[in-house]
Structure formats: structure tokens, C-alpha cells
Amino acid sequence: MATILIIDDEQNILVTLARVLKLEGYRSEVAGGGTIGLKKLSSQAFDLVLLDVKMPDIDGLQVLERIRAIDAQLPVIMMSGHATVEMAVAAVRIGAADFLEKPLSSEKVLVTVANALRLRRLVEENRDLKSLAGLQSDMVGDSPPMRALYEQIERAAPSNGRVLITGENGTGKELVARAIHENSHRASDPFVKVNCAAVPHDLIESELFGHEKGSFTGASSQRRGKFEQADSGTLFLDEIGDMPLAMQAKLLRVLQEGEFERVGGSETLVVDTRVIAATNQDLKAAIGQGKFREDLFYRLNVIPLHLPPLRERREDIAALLDHFLTLACRHNNRRQRRFSVKALQYLEQHDFPGNVRELKNSIERLVIMVPGDEIAIADVKRWLSLDPAGSTGTTPAGAGFYSSDLALKDMMANAERALIQQALQDCQGHVTNAARQLGLERSHLYKKMKNLGIK
Ligand SMILES: Nc1ncnc2c1ncn2[C@@H]1O[C@H](COP(=O)(O)OP(=O)(O)OP(=O)(O)O)[C@@H](O)[C@H]1O
Ligand SMILES: [Mg+2]
Structure with missing residues (x-):
């Protein structure tokens, strides 16, 4: 229950208010003047x-000002027998x-008390939500390549350099x-994203530069x-390779002149938009194949930042697991879960x-599908199909089954036999479960096992 401080020089008001509040279940303290009230507030x-x-002793408005200096959020309700509109306005202003x-x-x-307390709760909840959102945009990982990246971000952010x-x-x-964007002086201006791979080719010019009425069918x-929308902010050109x-x-x-026209327009527009581009393609190779302009590449690549794949920074996996486990539990309104030691080792x-x-989605699936507080290794095996370390990257999938002196058939x-055996082992020999895991009818799996010679 809320605790309320009553500050008034009239003794009978203090007594009456304290009683009224107590009947309603509030706790209260009284102070017979501004000075003693402020003293109570500080302790x-x-x-x-x-x-x-x-x-x-002191005017209530002055007390209010001092309270504001101590606590910007504390709700204060003013009371007066000689209320004038001016005084009310002044009070609200401070x-x-x-x-x-x-x-x-x-x-x-x-x-009035109930309303003010409710408003205060809303403000606090809102602040919690915001810090939750902040948590989401935080980057996790303390491996050497990530630390180097944070340093580069810190240095690149305040500049206007293209990234x-x-x-x-x-x-x-x-x-x-x-x-x-968030660490630049543009943070309070828009961050606008364009996925170059998702916009149809014939619309991309209008998407980026806008258009005048009637400039083409449908306009x-x-x-x-987007360049205009991101004026004084940041334009993120995702999948620039497309x-x-x-x-x-x-x-x-x-990028060269800082100018453009809307489609169908004659007015030349000038904007102050910082461009950040991203791609998962090898742009150097694309230049070699004539698919990407070399001059554009150099214009965009003023500050190159590279994100290493997770398999090259395994040290980060544990921290990411932990981070996404907490996030997924909160998002799905679940109690906080934990991984068993073996499950952690397995995932790592x-x-x-x-x-x-993929890691994030995997954790979310586990949080939703596993009912208990602890996620065990069996749960991980049941709900995720993970590639063992070293199986991705340069080695093509299926390489382990390749043999130069066997026919494809x-x-x-061999591959089918190995996969079925693996599924059976995962399910402790339970054929019905293995069939479900493999997406097969039980009878179909039996037939395959017989043909492949699996006991
Ligand atoms: N270091 C990290 N710490 C915390 N969360 C991360 C980290 N890296 C990525 N994520 C999260 O993983 C998800 C994928 O990240 P993001 O969309 O930035 O990847 P991307 O490289 O743009 O992927 P794509 O090439 O598929 O577009 C997002 O939910 C993002 O918040
Ligand atoms: Mg992306």
C-alpha cells in the first residue's frame, strides 16, 4: 500500500486527512510545515x-520546487483554501x-490520490518496458572479435562516414x-530501413527517391x-548486393553530389542523410562478375565493419544463450528457465x-515447448536439430556420405541408414517417436528399417 506525506500547518486538517487515508488503507505521515516536511522527504x-x-514557514510552491529537485517523479497534490486559477497554473507548471x-x-x-498513484504506476511501467526494449537492442558477446567490433562502432558512430x-x-x-545510429548525433532523428532485395526492381527508385503525382501508373x-524520410537521420540499405x-x-x-529528384519531378532535392549499407554477399566477387559497380562499392565502403559468424567466436555462445533465455521467458510470460549443465555443453x-x-529462435522454441524449469539435454535433442561443430562452413552438407566408388543410390x-539410426538413438529405440521426428508413418519407417537392414 502507498505511503503518503501530508504537509499542512493546520493541525485538524492533518488529523482528518490521515484518518480518511487510513480508512482507505493508505499509510500516512504528517508534517506541520514545509521545513519539517522536506526533512521527512529526505530521510x-x-x-x-x-x-x-x-x-x-515556507510557501507551498517553494516546497514543491525543492521536492522536484530531490525527486522528479514523486506525485505532489497541492491544496489551497484561496485557490486562484493563476496559482493552480503555476503549481502545475512546476x-x-x-x-x-x-x-x-x-x-x-x-x-485525486488514486488517480495520481495510478499515473505514477503507468510511468514506471513504461520506463520498465523501455529498459526492456533497450536490453533487446544491446549487443551480447565478449569475444575478441566482438570487442574489436564494439570499439569500431564507437569510433564510427559519431562521424558521418558511410558504413x-x-x-x-x-x-x-x-x-x-x-x-x-543510436550512438550518433542523429539518434533523435529517424532510422529508416530499406530492404533492397524485397522491393520490386521497377519500384525501387520511387521507394528511395519518392515520386510526383501521376509520374507512373499507380502514383x-x-x-x-526514404532518402527524404531519413533526412538528418540514417538510411539503412539492407541487402545492398541485390x-x-x-x-x-x-x-x-x-552519394557523390548529395542531390536527387523524385521520380517524375524536376525539383532537385538536397538532404542530409547518413547511409549505412549491409550485405551477406561478397561484393568484390560481384564486381568481378559485373553485377556491382566498383565506384559505388568504394563510396559505400568508407568504414568497413565485418561480423564474424558464430562458429568463429564460440566463446560468445554461452552469453548469447543466457541472454536469449531471459528474453524468451519474459516475452512468453514464462518463469525464468535454466539449462542443465549437459544441455549447455551440448549447445555450446x-x-x-x-x-x-538461429540460436535465438532455437531458445525461443525450447522455452515454449519445454514445460519444466530446467531444460535438459534430451529436450534440446528433441526440439532442435543442430549441426555438430565443424559440419558447416567449408564442408558441404552430406560430404560425410560421399564415396568415390559408390553409386549415388x-x-x-548409407545416409538414410545413418539418419534413421541417429533418430532411433535419440528416441531410445522408440520407433513411434523416431517416426514422428522423421516425419514418417510408423509402418513406413519399419519398412525402411527392414530394407536398410536396421534392427
Ligand atoms: N551480438 C548480439 N547480441 C544480441 N543479439 C544479437 C546479436 N547479434 C544478433 N542478435 C539478434 O539476432 C537476430 C538477428 O540479427 P540481425 O537481424 O541484426 O542479423 P542480420 O545480420 O541483419 O541477418 P540477415 O543477414 O539474415 O538479415 C536479431 O534478433 C538480433 O537482435
Ligand atoms: Mg538483416
Whole structure:
């Protein structure tokens, strides 16, 4: 229950208010003047203050100002017998939550107190949500390559330099782009993202530069493009390797001259937009194949940042598991879970070809599907199909089954036999479960086992 401080020089008001609040279940403390009230506030925590305006020692408005200096959030309700509009306005301006006119009605007092406390709770909840969102955008991982990356982000962020972020799928390229924006002086201006692979080729120019009404079929009104939307902010060009060649030339011009026109427009627009691009492609190779303009590459690649795949920074896996376990439990309104020691070891030994995104999704699946507080190794094996360490990267999948002196049919049989045996082992020989795991009918699995000679 909330604790309320009542500050008033009239003894009978202190007594009456304290009684009214107590009947409603609040705790309260009383102070017969501003000075003693402020003293109590500095030594004890309160949830709300009821404050008289006219007091002999210090004026209530002055007390309110001092309270604000101590605690910017504490709700203070002013009370006055000589309320004027000006006084009420002044009180609200210095941050009073509300204003009560004397003589006080206990009903009015209780409603006003309840409202102010509710508002305060909302503000606090909102702050918690924001810090939760902040947690989400935080980057996790303390491995040497990640530490080097944080340093580079810190140095690159405050500048206006263009950044090209490279790395495999799911390594955190977008997260890095946002981190750069958030740590720059552009943070309070928009971060606008364009996925170059997702926009149809014939619409990408209008997407980036906007268009005038009637400039093409379907352009029924004028539209601002992403470059304009990101003015004084950051434009994130994701999957830049998929930008069509014709568009690359136009992009080059904006990057060189800082100017462009809307599609169908004659006015030349100038914007202050910082460009960050990302790709999982090898742009140097694309240049060699004539798919990417070399001059554009150099324009974009002022500050190169590379995100190593997870298999090259296994030290980070434990911290990421921990981070996403906490996040997934909160998102899904589950109690905090933990991994058994064996489950942790097992997860740490595996490659995540889909990198951080795959790891994150895997944890979320476990949190949703496993009912108990502890996630055991059997749960991990049951719900995730993980690649053992070293199986991804340069070695193509299936290489282990390849043999130069076998026909494809026989190699396939070997692979099938090994996979079924693995599934059976995972399910402790339980054929029905193994069949379910393999997506087969039980009878079908039996037939295969017989043909492949599996007992
Ligand atoms: N170091 C990290 N710490 C915490 N979360 C991370 C980290 N790296 C990536 N993530 C999370 O993993 C997910 C994938 O990251 P992101 O979308 O940035 O990857 P990406 O490289 O852009 O992937 P893609 O190439 O598939 O677009 C996101 O949910 C992101 O928040
Ligand atoms: Mg991405």
C-alpha cells in the first residue's frame, strides 16, 4: 500500500486527512510545515505528497520546487483554501500532479490520490518496458572479435562516414546499423530501413527517391522517398548486393553530389542523410562478375565493419544463450528457465549455421515447448536439430556420405541408414517417436528399417 506525506500547518486538517487515508488503507505521515516536511522527504521514501499552499514557514510552491529537485517523479497534490486559477497554473507548471480546493471533501481527496498513484504506476511501467526494449537492442558477446567490433562502432558512430557492414545471415548486421545510429548525433532523428532485395526492381527508385503525382501508373499522389524520410537521420540499405545495376548508378549520384529528384519531378532535392549499407554477399566477387559497380562499392565502403559468424567466436555462445533465455521467458510470460549443465555443453558444441538468429529462435522454441524449469539435454535433442561443430562452413552438407566408388543410390542408402539410426538413438529405440521426428508413418519407417537392414 502507498505511503503518503501530508504537509499542512493546520493541525485538524492533518488529523482528518490521515484518518480518511487510513480508512482507505493508505499509510500516512504528517508534517506541520514545509521545513519539517522536506526533512521527512529526505530521510524516508513516499509514494505521494499532499501539500498545502499557504504555510507560515515556507510557501507551498517553494516546497514543491525543492521536492522536484530531490525527486522528479514523486506525485505532489497541492491544496489551497484561496485557490486562484493563476496559482493552480503555476503549481502545475512546476510539476504538481493535481490541485485540491479547500474545504476538502474526503471523496474528492481519495479520487485525486488514486488517480495520481495510478499515473505514477503507468510511468514506471513504461520506463520498465523501455529498459526492456533497450536490453533487446544491446549487443551480447565478449569475444575478441566482438570487442574489436564494439570499439569500431564507437569510433564510427559519431562521424558521418558511410558504413558497409558485411557478414553471414543472422550475424547481427541490422543490430550494428541501429547501434551506430543510436550512438550518433542523429539518434533523435529517424532510422529508416530499406530492404533492397524485397522491393520490386521497377519500384525501387520511387521507394528511395519518392515520386510526383501521376509520374507512373499507380502514383496517385506525391510521395516522399526514404532518402527524404531519413533526412538528418540514417538510411539503412539492407541487402545492398541485390540493388539492380540501373539503380546503382542513381544511388552513386546521390552519394557523390548529395542531390536527387523524385521520380517524375524536376525539383532537385538536397538532404542530409547518413547511409549505412549491409550485405551477406561478397561484393568484390560481384564486381568481378559485373553485377556491382566498383565506384559505388568504394563510396559505400568508407568504414568497413565485418561480423564474424558464430562458429568463429564460440566463446560468445554461452552469453548469447543466457541472454536469449531471459528474453524468451519474459516475452512468453514464462518463469525464468535454466539449462542443465549437459544441455549447455551440448549447445555450446554445436554450429549454428543461421548464426545468432538461429540460436535465438532455437531458445525461443525450447522455452515454449519445454514445460519444466530446467531444460535438459534430451529436450534440446528433441526440439532442435543442430549441426555438430565443424559440419558447416567449408564442408558441404552430406560430404560425410560421399564415396568415390559408390553409386549415388548407395550413398543415399548409407545416409538414410545413418539418419534413421541417429533418430532411433535419440528416441531410445522408440520407433513411434523416431517416426514422428522423421516425419514418417510408423509402418513406413519399419519398412525402411527392414530394407536398410536396421534392427
Ligand atoms: N551480438 C548480439 N547480441 C544480441 N543479439 C544479437 C546479436 N547479434 C544478433 N542478435 C539478434 O539476432 C537476430 C538477428 O540479427 P540481425 O537481424 O541484426 O542479423 P542480420 O545480420 O541483419 O541477418 P540477415 O543477414 O539474415 O538479415 C536479431 O534478433 C538480433 O537482435
Ligand atoms: Mg538483416
